[in-house]
Amino acid sequence: MEQGEAASSPAAEVKAGGEEEDDFGYRLFPDRNKKPQSFLVRSLFTFHNRCQLMLRMTLETNPYAQLLLEAMKQSGCTVFNDRHFSCENCDGCVSGGFDSATSQIVLCQNNIRHQSHMNRVVTHELIHAFDHCRAHVDWFKNVKHLACSEIRAANLSGDCTLMNEIARFKFGLKGHHQTCVRDRAIRSILAVRKVSKETAEKAVDEVFDACFNDLEPFGRIPHSKADAKRAYRDFQNRDRYNANL
Numbered sequence: 001m002e003q004g005e006a007a008s009s010p011a012a013e014v015k016a017g018g019e020e021e022d023d024f025g026y027r028l029f030p031d032r033n034k035k036p037q038s039f040l041v042r043s044l045f046t047f048h049n050r051c052q053l054m055l056r057m058t059l060e061t062n063p064y065a066q067l068l069l070e071a072m073k074q075s076g077c078t079v080f081n082d083r084h085f086s087c088e089n090c091d092g093c094v095s096g097g098f099d100s101a102t103s104q105i106v107l108c109q110n111n112i113r114h115q116s117h118m119n120r121v122v123t124h125e126l127i128h129a130f131d132h133c134r135a136h137v138d139w140f141k142n143v144k145h146l147a148c149s150e151i152r153a154a155n156l157s158g159d160c161t162l163m164n165e166i167a168r169f170k171f172g173l174k175g176h177h178q179t180c181v182r183d184r185a186i187r188s189i190l191a192v193r194k195v196s197k198e199t200a201e202k203a204v205d206e207v208f209d210a211c212f213n214d215l216e217p218f219g220r221i222p223h224s225k226a227d228a229k230r231a232y233r234d235f236q237n238r239d240r241y242n243a244n245l
Contacts, residue, residue, distance in 0.1 A: 025097065025192025051087035051109035054118040063228040064123040064158065067235050068130055071217035077133035084129070085122075094191065096121040098128035100139045105129060124157040130217065143193060147203040148211040150185035155211075156218055158228075159184055177221075181212060 058065050059081065069079050083104075090097075090108035095117065097106045105125040112118050131137055131149045138145045154160055160180035182204055189200040215221065217235060222228040 027091070047089070047109040048087050051107055051112065051118075054112065054115050055081070055085055055087065055107060055122065057115060058119050058122045062119045062123070063225060063232045064119065064222060065126060067217060067228065067232040068123065068126040070232075070235065072126070072130055072133050075130070075133050077129070079126075079129070096125050097192075098125045098132070100132055100137070103129070103132065120158050124153045124159060127153040127156055134216075143189065143195060143199065143203045144207050146189060146193070147185060147200070148207045148214075150188045151181055151204065151208060151211040152214055154181040154184040154188075155221060156215065158222065158224075161223055178212065182208060 059069065072079055085105050085107060087107045087109040089110045090106065092111065095108050095111050098104075099106055105122070105128075107118070107121060107125075112121055128149050131152065132139075137149060155177075160177050185204045186197070186200045189195065189203065190197060193200070218228070218231045219234060219238075220227065220231055222231050
């Protein structure tokens with residue numbers, strides 16, 4: 001989940017005895033449970049128009065997103081703009097989420113205000129979608145699976161680049177990238193699961209090394225747009241090489 005991010009589900013129910021069940025973060029995405037508006041009605045809202053335009057720009061020009069879209073296509077999970085992306089109003093603390101129940105990426109049109117933010121949110125959520133495509137991820141019952149995908153998304157999407165961390169007034173030298181990835185993964189889990197901080201930290205720590213070092217489909221940690229362009233070029237060349245074997 002892209003933070004102020006998340007996987008989603010219907011509104012929380014209440015168990016007998018008053019204990020509230022986990023709603024898997026769906027409370028953060030209220031438009032998920034509403035009847036879809038007509039295209040004409042949606043087109044009248046500036047937030048929705050802006051969201052759609054920024055999304056199109058990301059999908060057409062951003063190398064992070066382009067690489068992930070190509071990788072998903074090769075894995076048999078072709079992404080279609082009108083089917084797999086939905087611009088919606090969300091809770092103020094999130095920017096986007098991956099709804100595994102519908103295989104849709106939710107983009108929070110009321111919270112994404114500039115193109116660079118859209119680029120990062122789309123990339124983050126596409127990593128979740130890629131994991132959903134290539135692996136049997138149990139998003140709802142296995143918190144370690146969720147932790148792994150959140151680690152990968154924070155690590156590979158640009159969430160923890162030096163410039164983004166400076167913008168958050170967070171500074172560090174040795175090991176700062178790993179610290180940022182860990183912290184953002186824990187925050188994402190806590191946003192969409194009713195678990196204790198200790199449970200979230202334990203899940204992240206138990207899978208951190210393996211998931212942090214899983215760099216697919218980039219083959220590297222893309223610390224900048226230039227890194228992502230090189231990764232995309234290498235991915236395309238790798239595909240051409242494999243096709244000639």
